[in-house]
Amino acid sequence: MHRNRSYNDKSDMSGIRTITSASSDNQDTEVFFPAGMQPFEVAEYLDTDLVIGLSRKQIKRRAAKQGANIIHSEFKLSFMQSIRSQIKGLLGIMLIASSLIMYAFDRQYSYLAMAGAIILLILLNAILESRASSALNVPRKYTAIKATVTREGVTDVADSRRLVTGDIISFSEGMVIPCDARLIEDNLLTVLETPISGARGSAVKDSRFIATEDNELVYANMVYAGSIVTGGQGSGIVCSTGKDTLLRRITGEKADYLPAMLKYIQSSGKYISIVTIIACFALLFAGLIAGRDVANLFIISLSVGAVSLCDSMASLAAGSLGYGAKKMSNHGAVVKNLNCIPKICEINTIMCCKNTAFPPKKMTLNGVYTENTYLPADRKLTDKAKELLYLSLACSDLKINKSYGKKRRGCSAFSGRVYDEAVAEYLSEKGYDVSSDIGEYFRIHTEHSLSGEVNRVLILHGGRNVVVLKGAPEFILSRCSGYELNGTGYKMSQVTRKRILTALEEYSQESGFIIAIAAGETAADNLRDITAERRLMFKGFITLYCSMDVDNASAVYKCSQAGIETVVSSSDSYYTAYNIAKNTGIVTSEKQVVTAEQMHSTDHGLFIANCPDYKLFLNLSDNEWRHILKYRKQDKRIVGVTAERLEELALMNEADVSFVPDSAPDTLKQSADVLMLCSGMDALTDCLQNARLIFIRIHSVAEYLTVGAATIFFSTLFSLLFGLVLPFRVQDILFGGILFNLFFAISLAFTPTNRKLLLEKLPRYKVRPLFRDFFHPLMYSFGASVCIPLIYGITGSFSATICGLTLLLFFYALTNISRTSIFQKKAVANLPLLISLVISAGIMGGLFFFEPVRNIFEYTEVTPTQIGISIAVSGGYFILLQLIKLWLDIKKAKGEKLKESFLPTEVVDSKNITQSEE
Template sequence: MLELANGTAHHGLSVHEVALLWETDPGRGLSTGEAAQRLTRFGPNRLPATTTAGVVRRILRQFHHPLIYVLLAAAAITAALSEYVDSAVILGVVLVNAAVGFIQESKAEAALDALRSMVQTQATVVRDGRSRTVTSDELVPGDLVTLESGDKVPADVRLIRITELRVDESALTGESMPVAKDEVVLPTTTPVSDRRNMVYSGTLVTAGGGAGIVVATGAETELGEIHRLVGASERLATPLTRKLAEFSKILTVVILVLAAATFGVGVLRGEAAVDMFTAAIALAVGAIPEGLPAAVTITLAVGVSRMARRRAVIRRLPAVETLGSTTVVCSDKTGTLTENQMTVRTVWTPDGRYDVDGSGYSPEGTLRDARGADVSMDDHVALRWSLLAGAACTDAVLTEEDGRWGIVGDPTEGAMVVAAAKAGITASEVARSLPRTATMPFSSERRYMATLHRDTTASRPGDGVALVKGAVEQVMAQCLGMLGEDGRTRPLDRDTIMGAADELARQGLRVLATAVRPSFESADLTANTLRGNLILTGLQAMLDPPRTAAAGAVAACRAAGIEVKMITGDHLGTATAVADHVGLLDGASDVERMGLTGAEMSALSAAEFTDAAERTRVFARVSPEQKLRLVEALQAHGHVVAMTGDGVNDAPALRRADIGVAMGRGGTEVAKDAADMVLVDNDFATMEAAVEEGRGVFDNITKFIAWTLPTNIAEGLVILAAVVAGAALPILPTQILWINMTTAVALGLVLTFEPKEPGIMNRPPRDPDQPLLTRALVTRILLVSALLVAGSWWLFEWEVAHGAELEAARTAAVNLFVAVEAIYLLSCRSLTRSIWRIGLFSNPWLIAGVTIQIIGQLALTYLPAMNTIFGTAPITADTWLRIAAVTAIAGAVVAVDKGLRRKYGATE
């Protein structure tokens, strides 16, 4: 029977049935001997360790990439040419990239370790009828455990006795408020977030106490199910890594084909095989973009730095670019789109409605009447008593530390304390004028709280005052009248009160009623002494307000073609109200406007679920598995998905998403470890800023590739042309390495610091299926390659024909390559706009890079040591003029091409 009990819907069973199922005594618990046997049978109450690849295998995996293969070949070739410095540089790039990948992969496994650590705690268990403290590892199904305020729940427990028990389940379910628990039997279909008779491993008891029977431990708990989902969620390759892999495969094939063709053509022409092998090596070295990995890494690192300044911390380097390709953002509600600080927005009394401004827990703000005038407490008796009830009938405390305001206690009570403080009713004033003498705490049956106070300001100092706050229906049921602003009591108008409460609730506000019983003479504060004797003073309506910048950020994302969806564990009404406030529902159809709950999603077929994921904008009361399914469904539609979250329940979806975004303030370590990026301030506006930076990163990587490939292609084609023509090589392998390595550092890396172009957020996301290089860019690359081949070949032949030594002619060709690269660099700073529109000095690194390259070229040309190493020779002023002329022609052709594409609307 014990084995069959696993997987049972315990929330649908009575306490007696659960005790029979687990063969335990709900009063005395298990015996010590039985607990030991069950520990052997079921194993320790801990999450299982995950088997991962060994260190050696994970290291070798970092080299399993086509581009890495090409670079390793380049290192081997340059070493074979005795260019050990260049070989070491290329090999160094490979090793650094492998080290970074290994470290990041190791960190990714920390999410599972963090999950395991969540359940390592102490527990109070009853065995043999005696209470004892044990480690959570020792708990077994059937154990009787007791819970008190401040305890971390050690296992999944079916409650059998409670005393005003409230549990913070936000990390597991996303519920923004502590959940009141009871022992009532629930339908078996009740979702986890609504199982009031259960508490789950890893959650936190915030108030009250209770006892229950352990029904699941270790991997069988709800936390264990999330652990399984995290372990099974494969982290996807980013769009950039996928595109680079495809690009690298094509590049590898092209290099091998051209090298083989060079060798074959030369041998067929009767050239020596050794010479042709040297030529083939030269072509291969020329075609390999040695600076590409460094440029990609540095561009991503620059993006990381820029994002950090905008309060977004990147944990995985490739994630920087992924943001720029994002097509859908699945955002959490609480703390991301909202402040995560409950705030009273409206106070209703029988004679008026008052707006409360200000946001969060800061007591700065004012109360205004319907005309917008500031309110004086002396003229509004009912309003004053309603605010007093919120400030005095509470256990919440307003705190300030380093200029930051916060609440110790229930957020709803805290909101009412802050509202009173905005009207000048402070905690110190309440303690002085209305010292508390008795308390009747909130209970799930009564659904209100009451406190008794001694009124030191009354005409008879001994008089007591009872203050009450709670659910509207329950408080109103205890009232005999309602208070006017003139201080007079009038008959209770139930229809008017409920109408006002319903109107506020439709706005997504949480509504509580307040009441007072003056001249309370009884010292016995009970439900009987209050029933029928209260006077309703008003309603206070509150919500977790949307962040100030959230609406603008949502609008910016949608203008950029990025769909924003809300996925939350909170209630649908609250979620849709916030979504409407931030503009998430603008333009949505009626079906989309309603949103979907987790229960409704469970009833959908697979096809219906996929369709709902695409068209619905608000998902509420969702489970961790449903969040994961939503991400997978959107990815199946071809979307690049960014997912935000802060709880344990978010970890599987964060890991599966193309980019997981965790909350830095108040987020769980599990969520942070599973994510690729952490928002320091939890603000959705930071997401929009990060997307903007990500687009800039992708732009700059594309610019570098568009700039470097013409040189690599032209170097290879020049070698091939020389072999086909049976002529001397215009450029030697060592000279090719000089060009590639020096220009990549001095010129190419300048593009990694290029500022974002204007209007970057006004264009749609990049199509995930679009190749790294579009047809227009390929055309431009081939155009510049042709200019380089034709110019360098002509200049080399001119110099030789006019009596120049072979070394001097090659030096001229090398300098021409570098000069054209420099002029083309200016064009590549923007793939669509002219250099005059972006400005010569908008990137200060440009001047420094060009200056360094000029110095390097002069050294290569005129220093004897460099002449000896690289086979160069000094050239004349006339040669420099010819280099300048060819460079100017190449620059003009590229400018005309770009201008024509702008004029006729050709896209890059």
């Protein structure tokens, strides 16, 4: 046996450097070089004990000084940081100062109200961003690495974020290392250090190694945060945590990590603010040429800049992202990688394993097939049937809850796999003492399948060693050399095998799940013995009814309607897997099912050609399943995969988006894009819908806020160029351009979901904003800017003008980022948006009809005729624009249809294969 390597023996003092003992609280990182020190030297330097670890007082003091051990940067934005950031923008401050100066010379309350509104807007933005910062860091608590740490002589599992320098931690295979540590001892410890060194292979670690020079990136006696233990085990002393780890120093990540979507919005805001400043100067220049009042024009120009709400755009986007991410976690999906949200919106293929997508909720035993006879569950058990059921339990990980004496409601006497629980509960209902009887089957050796299920055991029963196999009937039958009938063993012939398979096919129609059992006496003392299965006999199979979750079937249907295909990998028997897939709507015929044997026997090129038609894959290896992913991506599919085992790490890395259940190993959870707190296809579908909702909210805000500023700018510019009266005053811009505009923007940032969200065709955006992203809102604004002077020219009323502006903004917000005419696709009902319109109408009512307010802001009463004109012009323009969109959509559809008519029939059929399956 390999002996643990360690270097704790203080009797060997050769090569030990003499250092001055110092507390960890005062350590100098320039002098501290743990790779060149022995473990007890490091312990002495960090004021810790190699056996009992740190004391509670030491931990508390160091945690207060060092902070949380977070090896990946978080998104942090405090209230004051947001205030400072907005002040740097200068535009808002200039508008506040100018408004106050104007109020000092001209006692109009509009100027005072404008200054107050901008101050409140800055505070609102800061509140939104600080709350978003907290919400976006929620995933950290779900994905924190667990560490085995020794403190005050007690070894326990703790949250790695609470580690401090001097802690004694243990490493085991499969764990992600949460900090930089000096090894104390190791036992065949190998670590994958790709995030640190870039090396692909695992590095062998040696606690006895002592570095002589500090000129290497990594050392053999050190382990580093972000690395993965690929083999062996060991222990070490924590030397660096958080931002002091080598990973953080190499990557140079900043503490204010910003997701890509927010970077896009931030860049958009910067570009819009630059354009706005240019627009302000353009208006001033045009006003000077036209001989207008410069002072009034200056404050209006600054107000136009404020209408762009650039800072509010970033704040609303951050608030929307934080709110959406929090809602997703409440629905069972924690988005670890916020940058993957646009990719989630584009997913059109979901590759999942059957356990993650379709977890069985409840199973009941239907019957038992043994000795060529099927025994329904309501019949009395024969001795052979009873033996078959107990052999099934012997080959399982079933646990008996001994505290079940009181039989509390909702509490089960057994815990394990759903089908094992069903067998145990059936025997218990028949009056058998499962906890006592199962003791007659003493387990010697156990083997598990790739999915973690017990599939082979060696037991001691009746004084003899017996090997038991459990699994899919086709697999079990292929391993059996005989079968039993009336207590006598017979050789398994092709006729008998066919008869059993016929019975399987018959009973699989009635039962959703079938488990086959084989057993045989053996002289082997472990399962690695090649002779262990030499006398394996087919014992029979158990049929169980699996209640199908309607939500999962509904989720598959929703995905298929949206053009998202669901592809499933299963290790169940053919008929069990086929029935589940057919009942949930994944497959419609057996032509869409392929087994590993069929794949191997089919010509490789032919299989690749037919691969898009297959939806259910049976008994594929991890490498073969990865090849299916490769073929799907070659077909230009955006693929999301589910993974629950370490062997599927390569599959996750090659997929566009990866989903991992909460029960998965830490390594997978750290590498995943999305952590699923709930299993089931319905949870995956909810995740897709919520990601789309976040995407629509953020980009709708960015596009919409362009409309208000552009409309007021073009309207003012046209009025100056053509010698018209300016259609806006400061108070009009305050209420229509800032207040009502902000109401509608907030409504878009928190748009409610709708059931047709998956069917929405979303526009695509590049990493950085482009002019074409804002082409539609600018075109809308250009037309709207003609409507505003028209309304004022007809009515001569600023009250009617502000009504028209509000309606134009509302109509654009109603369509969010949809590029389709409302005559083809109804506008989604947005209750917050309607409420915002009602509130805006109420405020306008107060401005127009409540005399004290009307006198303060210099408004006049608006007549029904003036309101009608505002509605007619604004609504007419909107309808005309939608009719033009409809005409362009029809023209585009005809062009595509004409193009398809020149394509070969096979190409058209392959493009429409999804619709034909529907």
